[in-house]
Structure formats: structure tokens, C-alpha cells
Amino acid sequence: MKELYGRTHKFGDNINTDYIIAGKYKFKSTDMNEMAKHLMEDIRPGFYDEIEDGDFIVAGHNFGMGSSREQAPLVIKAAGITAVIAKDFARIFYRNCINVGLPVIECDTSSIEEGDELRIDLERGFVLNVTKDSRIKATPLPSVMVKILNEGGLAEHFKKHGGFNLE
């Protein structure tokens, strides 16, 4: 998996899937590009306009708590964000990210600030804060998830192997 380079948008703890994309939008459409305009709208109006392709979302604890809506990682991806970095993630969201091929990195994000430029090495499991010239060690992904992510998500994995090929 290639190295990622991007700029930080910093969020706090317990960012739930309703904040990522509100229920009132997700039931209307399956057009992620349209829904992406409402990403984080309830807690940071105008967020979509601040994003440049390749940017990262950086957050505290329990990112993605709440609903099972896969629209959450899909909308983040559609908005141009290439990875989410947090202290830890809610279970279903974490899984959904891997399944749709959106890299998630668990590490201590306390020192990362809004606008910091980061380099992420998924393979070796670290985040380099280029702005602050510091290196943060990340929790390695379970090997099953690395496999799914490397193959481009669960759909691609299924197409390639004709079913689960994880054990």
C-alpha cells in the first residue's frame, strides 16, 4: 500500500456517524458525491469546502460511533479524504472503512493539530508529522484487515477470490 501525504482536519472525541452524515440525507440517496457536501455539516458547517483532495481527518477517541451506515466512510472518501487517524474507532465504522478501502490508523493523535501536514506509512505502521517533525507509532492493523485493504476493499476481495479467502 502506498504512502499517503496530506493535511490535517482535526476533530474531537466521539464523532458519531450522525455527525459524519446525518440520517436525514442518507435515506434519500445513494449518490455519495452529493451527500459528501454535507459531511460533518452539523458540527462544522462548511467543512466540505475546506477539504482538498488527499487531506486527512484526525480525531480523538471513538471515531465513528453509532449507526452501521456505510454511507459514513463512503461519504468521507467521496469528499476527498484519504485516511482517518484517531486514538481509537467504533467497531462497525472501523470495519466499514476497511471494507470500502478507506485506510484507518489508530495512534496517539494528541500532538497533531489542525493544518499539520502528515505522511502516513501504513505498511510500517507510523505517522510522520512533517509540520512538527515528529514520528508517531500506530497500532498495526489485524492481518485480515490488511489483506482486505490491500486488495481494495471487501468487494474486490470477493471478486478476486469468489468468496472469503481469509483463513
Next chain:
Amino acid sequence: MGTIAENIISNHVGKGVRANDIVVCPVDFMMSQDGTTPLTIRAFKEMNGKKVARPDRYAVVIDHNAPSPMEAVSNLHKEMRTFSKEQGSILFDVGEGVCHVLVPEQGYALPGSVIIGADSHTTTYGALNAFATGVGSTDMAAALISGRTWFKVPQTIKLEYVGKLPKGSYSKDIALRMCGRLTANGATYKALEIGGEVINSLSVEARMTISNMAVETGAKAGLMVADKKVIDYVSGRAKYGFKGVEADADAKYEQVIKEDVSDLGPQIACPPDVDNVVPIEKVLGQHLDQVFIGTCTNGRIEDLRIVADVMGKHKVAKGLRLIVAPASREVMEAAMDCGIIQKLVKAGAAVTTPSCGPCVGTCNGIPSDDEVVLSTANRNFKGRMGNTKASVYLSSPATAAYSAIKGCISDPREVLA
């Protein structure tokens, strides 16, 4: 030896598994709703899916945005109906009920089974001893095609409730207290095993309220044992074979928490977090514009009976809107048969179609700016009910009903104790 979660998964994969093992596990039942099915269908097609492996074990439920309030939603609903028909799978259409009330009622959530649902509150079926958890649409599509899903076997936190629940307090108060104590990520990636004499004393319906909210602590499952009450509940409904699964006496738990609930009064989750839980005394008198009674947490017939009892002959407070959505057609019929619906309507309630609408902010009761709502649901996030400028408190049906006649958050023990 094994916890309930470990033992159920072991039975399914045909070998002894322990926490942190990764398994590809057969699934007994699958469910997706109208917020997650369109993406499931999309993923199913993208993965070259042709046939659902077990159409008799897959239900689509149209409940989150029902009846459809707009054209775009109607078209998604149509797509779901077409898919169900093509696949010969089960469809619960508009008005039949809220998924997590329907699935147990219809006999698809059974002891010892493995169930996945494309909805986070799938943990509800843990009250029936099912290892049941929420997944996203791509996981659901993979399971539809293969009949299997992959799991990391979770570690388990054991919660044991002892003592005697006082009058005026209910399983919802235990659930809220559990969320407050464990916090929103206290059980992330883990299973909860919930038991003790207090749980044994509760009805199966009341237990479902607690397993429903297990996910609000981040948990993967909220498992209980299949005692006689559970077996009685599922016998006569069961759509496939089942066998209850217990934990072994020497099961290893990540943590064991024992709590005496003999002094537990009504609990309230304050906006905007489910784990922001306080005893009712802290928020007594909080003005309310709307009260909502329903949802997969507390829209069952037992809940409506409590509501009717608490309201007595009183009318809904002037200036307050009471919205009641019985959580399924079966609940609605039972509530009509015993006169509860008539009583609620006469008291001034707006009784709506069984649906998730108000809870998830899609239809049937979106509050206006600056309004305050008390709801029997499981989430109170900012914007949850469809308006970011409104705030939502959560409570038991008894507290909601008494507050609806008083016009502000009020302690139901005043009429019950």
C-alpha cells in the same frame, strides 16, 4: 473455557475458538433496513452476486423512513421491494414494524444463533441468547452471497445486576445506567454478557431494551442466557432450530462488574450523548415541547401498557406534543385490543405508523429549532431527530408518559410508588 460469545461462535465454526481468534462464521439470519439496503444491493451487484445464499434467512425491513415522505425515498423503497421479490427473500414493508421488534416477534432471533444486521441495534437479539451484531452494507452483501461473515471473536465484559429494581424504575433505567457507567466506548470491540437476579426477574421484552443499548457502550453484542422465559417466548414463533448456549463456569472475562440496583431511580440521558446519564432529580422540571414514545428500544406492548397506566385518565399537557409509534403491527393490534390506542388518542397523543421516523430524524415528528424532546429511544446526538438546533433527552416509557402529562421532565414515582 468459553463465554457465551465464544461458545456460540465455536458451535458455528465447528472448533473451539477463544477471544481474539479470527473466524469466518456461518450466519443463521440476516437483516437490513431501508437506510442500509440500497447500499447492500449496490455492493451485492458490485461483488457479482447473483443469488442470496439463504433467501429464507434474509429479511429486508422498510422502517427507517416509512411511510415514505418523498419521491427519492419511495424510489429506494421500490428498489428494495424488487430485490426481495427477485431473490425470494423476506420483506417487511411499510407499517409492519421496526426491524428489531419484528425480527424477534417473527421468530427469526433464536437462542444460540449468529445473526448480523445492517443496523447497529442488532445487538437487541442478544436478549434471546443470539450472538447478534451490526455490520455495514458490504459485510451484509458478502454474507448474502456466501452465507458467512468474518469475526474477530470478542473478549467479554460480564455485567451482573443484583438486588431488586424499585417501583418506578425499569429495564431502560438499567440500560441508561449501564451506558453512563461504561461510557460510549467502554466496551468497544467487546461483547457484554448481562445477567444476575435482576435480569432473570425481567420479562423478555424488558431484557431486549438492555441488549438494544449494548451498542451504545461500543459493544459488539449484549448477550443474555436462554432461560425458561426466553424458551417460552421463542417456542411457537421459531422459524428454525435452536439451542440455548451458556458460558462455562471457568469462562475468562476481561472484566466482571457487579451492581446492586435496589436504589436505582429513574435515569435520564442528557443531550447530546447517550452516556451523559444523570438521576432524574438533576433535570426535574426541564421544559419539554415534544415527547416521543416508541422505537426498537421501548416501543413494545409492555412499554405501551406502562405508558397507559402512568397516564391514567390525564390528558397530554397543553402545548406539548406526544407522539407514539407502536413498534410493530402486532404491538399496534395488541394495543388496540386492550384499548390503549383509543386511550392515548383520547388523551391527545398523535399515534403514528410503526416506524423509526422520529428517532432517526426522517419523518413523523422532527422538532423545530430550540425545542426540547424527551424520547424513549436509544440515541440523543445533536441532530439525531432531524434538527441540530433541538435537544433530546432519553428516558424510560414511564418517565416519558408522566412527563407528557406534566409538560416537563417529571418523576413517575409520584404516581407509581
